[in-house]
Amino acid sequence: MNQPIPYGRQHITDDDIAAVAEVLRGPFLTQGPHIGAFETAFARYIGSPYAVAVANGTAALHLCCIALGVKPGTRVITTPITFSASANCVRYCGGEVFFADIDPNTALLDINMVRELLEQHPRGYFSGIIPVDYAGYPVDLTAFRALADEYGLWLLEDSCHSPGGSFHGGDEQEHRCGDGSLADLAIFSFHPVKHIAAGEGGMITTSNEALYNHLLRLRTHGITNKPGDLTELYPGEPERGGWYMELQELGYNYRLTDMQAALGTSQLNRADVMLARRQEIAQRYDEAFAGTNVITIIPPDSVNHAYHLYVIQVDDRKGLYDFLRTKNIMAQVHYVPVHLMPYYRQFGWKPGDFPNAERYYAHCLSLPMYPTLTDEEQDYVIESVREWAALRLVNA
Known part of the structure; x- marks a missing residue:
């Protein structure tokens, strides 16, 4: 791209x-x-x-x-x-x-x-x-x-x-x-x-x-x-x-x-249409990463997810982040845990306080998610993530 x-x-x-x-x-x-x-x-x-x-x-x-x-x-x-x-x-x-x-x-x-x-x-x-x-x-x-x-x-x-x-x-x-x-x-x-x-x-x-x-x-x-x-x-x-x-x-x-x-x-006026497109994009990601070592969170049928973000979890998050940048894919991380921010550490919060949150942060990466993302662009993102995953297996 x-x-x-x-x-x-x-x-x-x-x-x-x-x-x-x-x-x-x-x-x-x-x-x-x-x-x-x-x-x-x-x-x-x-x-x-x-x-x-x-x-x-x-x-x-x-x-x-x-x-x-x-x-x-x-x-x-x-x-x-x-x-x-x-x-x-x-x-x-x-x-x-x-x-x-x-x-x-x-x-x-x-x-x-x-x-x-x-x-x-x-x-x-x-x-x-x-x-x-x-x-x-x-x-x-x-x-x-x-x-x-x-x-x-x-x-x-x-x-x-x-x-x-x-x-x-x-x-x-x-x-x-x-x-x-x-x-x-x-x-x-x-x-x-x-x-x-x-x-x-x-x-x-x-x-x-x-x-x-x-x-x-x-x-x-x-x-x-x-x-x-x-x-x-x-x-x-x-x-x-x-x-x-x-x-x-x-x-x-x-x-x-x-x-x-x-x-x-x-x-x-077009909020429902844009929400439906977000959910369609999420479903395509879900299907693409099923059975891979890319971890996704798929909600139960009782939840109507609004998909502001589509977040995956991988072993080498920084490696994938850097690799996607070489492909012109501007993935992002959401979020650095608030308790680890310098401002909040002054109140005594420290690494290890919330292991689930810290583990999630260490592995999470937000992939492109917005209503005007085209199928072609999304396919390119998916192929790039899979390419990185394949290289990881080869070099393991």
Whole structure:
């Protein structure tokens, strides 16, 4: 291949460009009508009663932690196999991050390890859990919800990899990722390599109206002008006009722009088609690597995997990574375990703390996965991986 094949890529159509151009010709660039339209459409797609659009997925996590009451002394559990923002959001609020190991069969946060961690501490020691739908594989939140309820914890679902994904849990019902039926809050990202590419952007979904209204205020500096939310007149205050607004708490400028919302809505119109293509690509990879020494994670029929990433595991990950680069295939690694990052090592986390996560990291490699990946390009990727595997056998 003459052109590099990245691990992920956005797909921008003429309809997407027209949607953004329409906003540029209109009266609003920031908080205009396309924000609400995007929120409504996204909530409908996910199946959630409420949705709040924000600047990016990290901002979504940060605001959720504020709304859930994270502060200094708050302790939260998450997975080490995730992008660092899933943990950093707790630190932004001064809280403490605790990790639990992954299930090697799914690469997801292992609920048994979480339970073990909870049992090692008195009740009330922890406040919440942040499970991550890593690579697009939905976490079984029915089990996590039961555990959270048992210990009085909140659940924040990091669904950045899984819009459109779903699972049948222990209650034998289908749950869409982020639909608000199990987690208190869920978040999504619209980074270019994600399912919906808005340049940047994020969304928070919930079924809790109080949290929803709080998040609306937090994303705009903590300011409100809703008559029902305003405080009483203070002594000597002039009569209030239509201009009046109140800063009621310390919030942030985490707003999405109308341009991004228009792009996101346009992309959402073909979300099901793009998801189906991702799943088709994953099936072709599954079939190609069946019976080889390339390890893949294939979900059961009860799981509708969203395939943000297609991750394989091999003995010599760096060898394959370097070999694919010579073939113009830009495979990537997701992720360096968060607890091994220098920032988190200062809190006492160290190699050996989570052997499943560390073993997974040592062998995992994300192959190209995006809807516009052609069959020809994918065949080239598959042939290159097989070529490397054959060379490994010869040189063994």
